[in-house]
Amino acid sequence: MFNRIHKEIVENLLSSITLSMGGDGAEHSFLFGPPGARLWERRLGVTIYYHSVELNLTALQVRSVGANYLRALPLDEICSNLKHFISENFDYIGDVVFGNRDQRPFNEWIPEANKAALAAALAACHLFKPRSELTVFPLVPVSVGSSFVSDQYFFSSPHEENPFFLEDQQQMRELDPRVFPPQLGFAGKVRRPGAWLGVYSPDYRASLKTRSSVLGALALTALPDYRHMFSGRELFGGRCTISKNGLTYSFEKVHTPPCMHDIEITDIDAGWMKTLSDKLRSPDSEVLRELKALEYFYRAWSLSPEERFPILCMSLDAVLGDSNNATQAVIDGVNSILGNDIPQGQLRALLGLRASVIHGGAPDVYDSSKYPKYYKQYGCDPIRDLELVVSACLREKIFGGQLAEHPDPNAEIIKAAQDAGRLPPTTRSVSIFNPKA
Known part of the structure; x- marks a missing residue:
């Protein structure tokens, strides 16, 4: 069953089609027959012209309201899918178009009943009801x-x-x-x-x-x-x-x-x-941001520390959903997720280093003057601290504390070494969650 969205998309798609080339029309010739007809059953041919601006805008609309998988496709491919949809379902408007010489966009002269038939076909096609x-x-x-x-x-x-x-x-x-x-x-x-x-x-x-x-x-x-x-x-x-x-x-x-x-x-x-x-x-926009944050965290997983830092910044920005990326907004976002137990001065210094990197002050985090200052003042690596903050935010914001870190695979070896005096009693490093005294 189609709805207002499907009707609107059909209207916009038809606005991208004319029977004449005009200034920017791209020719598309094909044979058509009843919907679902096999190639040898298509007996009629037609030539139409697509206009790129209107077609691309329609593709962007389909990308935003259609099936979730479309967000992973290039815009050109969604345009191709829309063209294929028209050629496969042209029979719904073929009797009106065939022999017509109207030079206006299709949406201005195709009858509403024919548009409704196209909208119903659109609602049932793979752009909205795909097969996995x-x-x-x-x-x-x-x-x-x-x-x-x-x-x-x-x-x-x-x-x-x-x-x-x-x-x-x-x-x-x-x-x-x-x-x-x-x-x-x-x-x-x-x-x-x-x-x-x-x-x-x-x-x-x-x-x-x-x-x-x-x-x-x-x-x-x-x-x-x-x-x-x-x-x-x-x-x-x-x-x-x-x-x-x-x-x-x-x-x-x-x-x-x-x-x-x-x-x-x-x-x-x-x-x-x-x-x-x-x-x-879920199609919810906040959930989609959370999934993007996990994508960024995955991308950072295999990188070296200096390359990892800016990607972790992107992961943090994605999960917080801040549009202007202001440092104070990020601080407030972290506190809203993790509470105010984090040392606020250290958090501000850490996110100040983030601002230097993402705003072009230091493409390599090691080049920033704030990096050694942070290390000297707090006794820990800001790259590691950022990852600790990001991972804690992701676990809490996305999973509500359900996702727990796995046990240490070397716990027994470490315990034996501690008992023998070969390791200190605690191996917990100084960090933003374990600040130095």
Whole structure:
């Protein structure tokens, strides 16, 4: 059933179409027939002209009010989808257009009944009611002790009986989930993932954005000292889309950095994963900002400290939703999430360094005069402090405290070293959350 939005989009789309080239018309010739007709059933041909400004504005509108996956597509592709929609459904207006010589935009002379038929077709098409496909990503430094599955994404072990949670058993028999690519009998070199991340989406590019948000959240589970502790282990990337049309896969860059210790997914992660799944389904603008914040945090995960700093600033700005990026507004936002227990002078100094970097005063954070001043006054690294603040804000704002950091994988070794006097009684570093006396 169509509504006012669909009618408005059809009106705007028709305003971009004429029967003459004019000053900027782009020609589009095609055969048409009844909606759903196969190529050999299309007996009539027509030539129309699209005008780029009106078409692009309509595409932007569709991007903002259509299915969520459209936000991951280039504007040109949404324009192409709109053109395809017109050619597939031209029969609804064909009897009016065929033989007509009116030079005005279509919206000015197409009857309302024909527009309503187009609006109904638009409401039912993939721009508003898409069909999801499964895209799986192989992960190396991740292990799954307890799998998680929702209608948005899943984590699973390659050694489960049905790690892709497929209902089609015949399709499952054609796969080998223990390896990537998971094509049974693949003749090339195969790799063995430690875990699978699966994402349900109509387009693989939207799946990549969801992957980034999910793995950004997963990075929050690692203790700060281990999050960027990388080894020389060999990684591999890639993706594989499984649909009714078959299997498609590609070899791409890795999805995680080479973490020294595997991130193990267990039952304690189910709560925040369910919350994230609910947010991935939401069209709310505040929720979309939260997902962007997780994307930024994911992007910062594999970077060196000086490159990580500005991306963490973007993550903080995204989760706070401040439009002018003023330092005081960011301070107020952090306090509103974490309370006023953080030393306010130290927080102001930290976010003053943020202002220097994002406003062009110091493209490299190490070049800022505020960096050594902060280190000298507070006895801790401002890059690490910023990450502590950002991660705390993300955990509290997005997950309401559900997302807890995983236990220290070396806890027993550290305890033994402390008991033997080889390590100090406490290994907790000085930071903005543990200021020096």
